[in-house]
Amino acid sequence: MSRLQGYTHAPPLHPNLVLGSLHLLCWFFFHPSAWKHHLRPINLRPDFCLAEIDWRLPQPLVLKRLLVQGYVILPLLVGGAVGLGLWGFGVSGADIAFGMAVGMAASGAGSLAGGMVVGFAVSLASSFISGIVVGLLFGAMLGTTTLADLGWGFGSAAASVGVLQSFIHPVSLVGINASNVAASVAVSLSPRRSDRIPVPQKFGGAVLGIVLSLSGLWAVAQATTQLLRPGEIPLNPFSFALLGLGMGCFYGIALGWRTQRWRMAIPMCLGLGAFIGAAVGLGLNVNSAVVRGMAIGGGNALLLTTLFALPYVMTESIAGPWIAAVVGTIGSGGVYIIFASLIGGLSLQLTLPLSLVCIALGLTMAQWRPVLLYPLQVLWNQCLYRLDTQRMEAKSSYLRWHTVFWDEFQYLPLIGLDQHLALALEGWPQEGQAAIDFIDRTPQRWAAQHAQVEMDIRQLEQCQTIADICQVQKKILGEETEESYLFRICKQMSLDVDAALQQRSSYNQRLALSAVLERLDAQRQVIRGDAAYVLRPANNGHRTARFRTIFQTWHQIIAQQIETLQTETDQNQEIDSPYIIGIPLTGQQALFVGRTDISQRIEQLVRDDRSPALLLYGQRRMGKTSLLNNLGRLLPQTIIPLFVDLQGSASRAQDHTGFLYNLAKAMSAAANQYRGVKFPPLERSDLAVDPFTQFEEWLDQIAVLLGNRTALLALDEFEVLVGAFEQGRFDEAAILGMLRHLIQHRPRFKVLLSGTHTLEVFKSWASYLINLQVVPVSYLTEPEALQLITSPIPEFELQYEPDAVQRVVALTHCHPFLIQLLCAEIIALKNEQNITIRRRATCADVEAAVPQALASASFFFADIEQNQVSADELAVLRYMAAQGEGNGVAASDLTQYLDKSVDSLIHHLRQQDLIQPIDGGYSFQVELIRRWFAKLPPT
Structure with a gap:
């Protein structure tokens, strides 16, 4: 047995x-x-x-x-x-x-x-x-x-x-x-x-x-x-x-x-x-x-x-x-x-x-018998615990004889059960986990939660290396307890450290780790100065002190890692790569360049009382989210950007209460982050009954707090709400009606929606989003592209020959994502070369980096191939790509190739910014995209 x-x-x-x-x-x-x-x-x-x-x-x-x-x-x-x-x-x-x-x-x-x-x-x-x-x-x-x-x-x-x-x-x-x-x-x-x-x-x-x-x-x-x-x-x-x-x-x-x-x-x-x-x-x-x-x-x-x-x-x-x-x-x-x-x-x-x-x-025996037997059961359980503390080398624990496993009617908290569970998890992990799984379905589940909290804290205390910190996200549970706030901090720090170490360049690793270090310092100040907010009074002393020690240890580990990365870079004389591929740029990253014309347009429309709502429209990877992340420094202080990523918890909520609660939480966090403004709290329980009315009353409080300032509610990835509407989790009329009311009747609130590659979704919502003003986000200007290539950060160590710079521009068509992609591969290539030629990039270096760039960003190109174009459009793109760089293809040739009219196909591909007219025909806008389709086998 x-x-x-x-x-x-x-x-x-x-x-x-x-x-x-x-x-x-x-x-x-x-x-x-x-x-x-x-x-x-x-x-x-x-x-x-x-x-x-x-x-x-x-x-x-x-x-x-x-x-x-x-x-x-x-x-x-x-x-x-x-x-x-x-x-x-x-x-x-x-x-x-x-x-x-x-x-x-x-x-x-x-x-x-x-x-x-x-x-x-x-x-x-x-x-x-x-x-x-x-x-x-x-x-x-x-x-x-x-x-x-x-x-x-x-x-x-x-x-x-x-x-x-x-x-x-x-x-x-x-x-x-x-x-x-x-x-x-x-x-x-x-x-x-x-x-x-x-x-x-x-x-x-x-x-x-x-x-x-x-x-x-x-x-x-x-x-x-x-x-x-x-x-x-x-x-x-x-x-x-x-x-x-x-x-x-x-x-x-x-x-x-x-x-x-x-x-x-x-x-x-x-x-x-x-x-x-x-x-x-x-x-x-x-x-x-x-x-x-x-x-x-x-x-x-x-x-x-x-x-x-x-x-x-x-x-x-x-x-x-x-x-x-x-x-x-x-x-x-x-x-x-x-x-x-x-x-x-x-x-x-x-x-x-x-x-x-x-x-x-x-x-009523089941009600009074547990009270009558409680003192004897506590004494029995304490004896078992004392015996186990003296026999940690034994093959099994006495925990299985604990009252909780044989008296399912005992509803009073069994004192010391959490300690015994923690002891079993440490000495007999398999038995301890089995006990946790059982107790979590009984009235004594509090003990399982407390024991898990204790084990999670021990996991945090055992972190001695940067790799240990990366593993925290996978090991600790951080359930909804009084310590959940601190556990969420630790898990987020672990995720951030892991993401930082995934960066290809040591420069970006140091940059990301430095940002983590700053947030960690801020959290240390929180638990040092406001412990009552973090934990309930019963645990303020012991456990808060343990978290202070944990944060201090983590701070030393991360700082040591930054120092080690800097030392390795200095010793190897590597070129730091500032380019960040595949994730939006935040307001703390100096790599973000340009877009002043777009931010000025947004500011102009926000100040115009006749402009009810804005749509930030552009192709994928054009930098829309990066722009939204940087609105805090691009817009004047009188405008408070409230950035909300709808791919996050808001759209994953199961009902209107969850959606509005997560929306309010994201708005409050953004106001505090960008302008240091603290919105009044809105608890989930406040929204339990009549959530939209309660949310409107909360907005009334925000309006008073704003005074003469304007709040810009920026909803990124707005199309994800379509799935929630189709699943029946949200009512389309209720959500969009709330936004329409916000746009029409709250002059201190402006709404900015961020879209991807199609306007069809927004056109179907025209009755709600009246007079929507489109703010296009497209390629960088050539001066902005030159800055991103040659001077992405101060004291950039790589010098480009003039023709190499122009070749990057020609290959990318000033596409912000593709510039970063290609330049990052150029730096990786140069770091493998001899030190005597490492810090100067030539046109040959640019061409040599292209194959690796295409391989590294296969997800970007595959999305175009699989999700953005039809089968006939894909055939057109493959045919055009086979004609070579800069060569145009006449519409008549495409018609003959497909044996059908291509007018609608060409129209859609131009809308997608994939092709452009040239000399009576059509060619690819971006050479790197052409090269990807040229690699594909013909249909």
Whole structure:
């Protein structure tokens, strides 16, 4: 058996018959899920009864073992427990034998009778408890007194009442609580279908069950009243057999109702009557303490089982297990009221409230038992923890014996569980993870979260190299806890460091790592000056201090890496490459050049009250996002750019609440980043009800805060909302209507949308985005391109020959992405050359770098090929590319090549800025793009 099974709801049953029997009882009371898993291989319900099984068929070994444990081992254990208890009380040997016989008979008869009708597990659990207590009470209080000694059958009832009053109350109390135990276990094991049952049906089932219970109680009251008149009705086995026959009728109906095997009802009626008659006959005439004890114990057990069974079984099929448990408990518990009133001489004013309290305690066992056992469980768990701390070299942990794995009803926080989990994760990782996975689905999930937090902090503390920091993003979970803010910082830092090290040049690595270092310094100031914002007061001291140490260590590691990179560059005399390929430039990167004409156009339109909305339009990789990132320094301070990347969390939200919450969060972050303006907070809970109204009220607060300034809401990658609309996560009319209202009615807010290669999406939204002003983003001007090539950063170490510069311009057509791509490859090529010629680039160097540039940016060119043009357009581009650099192709030649009109194809390719008119024909705008298509095989 794998030790990991101890960390599941399917632990194996102990192989020893005796210990396995006690193990079963623990499952019934504390771990019903384990009992359910135990029965799955033999296809039995957790609340199965014996009468449902077809005994004519061969039965599995598991079931046979359960029968032996339930009907042989457990009654013997009851007898042993009763015997030891009575011996400890100093009771005589005959009384011990009598008490053991009572307990064993009560346990055996009750479990067998209940197992046939109510349920195997329910009857075993209740009969074991009641058998022990009834045996102890009868052995200690009644002992060897015979029914004849009580005066029954000899014309005197005074003696009987006097003796019976001495023990009838505790014995009856045991009976009612045995029913409560049965009810509690029945509810925990029965299928959870009560919530699907209509209330009228529950009410009807309860009424039916109560009527049946009252009928049974009336019969018991009548029989008891008559039997207490020995002078009028002779007390003999026949009179008690009549009582047994009546109980047998109730039992037979319950059996037939549960199994639909009505032919079994008649034998059960007769058998129960005969048994009770024989039992009482033996009790009247036999002096053997053992025989009398078995008769008394079995008779009482059958009586209580019958009174519980009929109302429970009939009500459960109609109203569910909970209502049935209440009704069944009232039925059998009512015996206490009758006996205590008729025999004990107590009034209903006392017995009724007392019985109701007992019933309530039984039915709420799962609520108060965890509180009662909590101190003992905490002590037990602490002992296990102490043992594990002293045996870290052992093969397995004692954690599997922890309360959380065997008491699924314990809802109080188990003190120290998180510490034990952390210890297991460190010493026995496989067991610790299995325990975490199990506990995360229980009321003790807080411990799993705390343990994971502790392990994550230890992971952060163990970072000693830059590679360790890169791995943090993959190792720590950073779940939503009070430390989640700090974990998000660490994961983001890890991602940033990893991205920095992915840069091809040491210069860009140092640049990116320096930016990470600046953000890390800012976060160190946050937790140094505002710890209350980071963690709740309970953890402010210890864990905040640990994060301060972590950030300090990381700062030293990253600074050392920057120094190492600088040293390596100096030693190798490499040329630093400032070019950044494939990701937008931020406002902190000096590489961003030009675009002043576009920023001036945006500023002009923002200041114009007649310009409601802007569209920043251009081909992919033209630098739109880089421009948006740099608006903070390109626009005056009176304009606050609120950059929102809609490819981020906003568009991935599942509903309007999530979208507006993430939108507000991104707007607030941008305002603080670009202008140091702090917007009022907007919590997700604020948007839970009527989110658009709450968002509008938040914008009202922003408008007051802006004063005379203007907020420019820049929504990048706006087309991604199309997918969200199609998936039904957002309502198109609601989102676009909100933007239209913002554009028309909030003069201090301007909206700028960033688009990619098509205007069709925006045209379909024309009714919402009225008078949309297009701001094109195209190629760099030649002076801007020359600056990007020859002076991308101050003190750039590579010099270009004039014809080499012009060759770069000719190959790229001043495309910003392609300039960076080609220049980065030129620097990589030069760094491999001899130091004597390394710092001067020639036209030959430019040409030599082209193949590697095409290979490095295959994703860019493949996107054009696969996503931006049709099959016919692709054929046109391949044909034109094959004609060579600078050579134009006439439209008539293309028509002849495709054998169809190419007017629409040419029109679309020109819109895509892929081709241009030249000398009566058409050629590629960008030579590098032509060379990519020239490499492709012809169609």
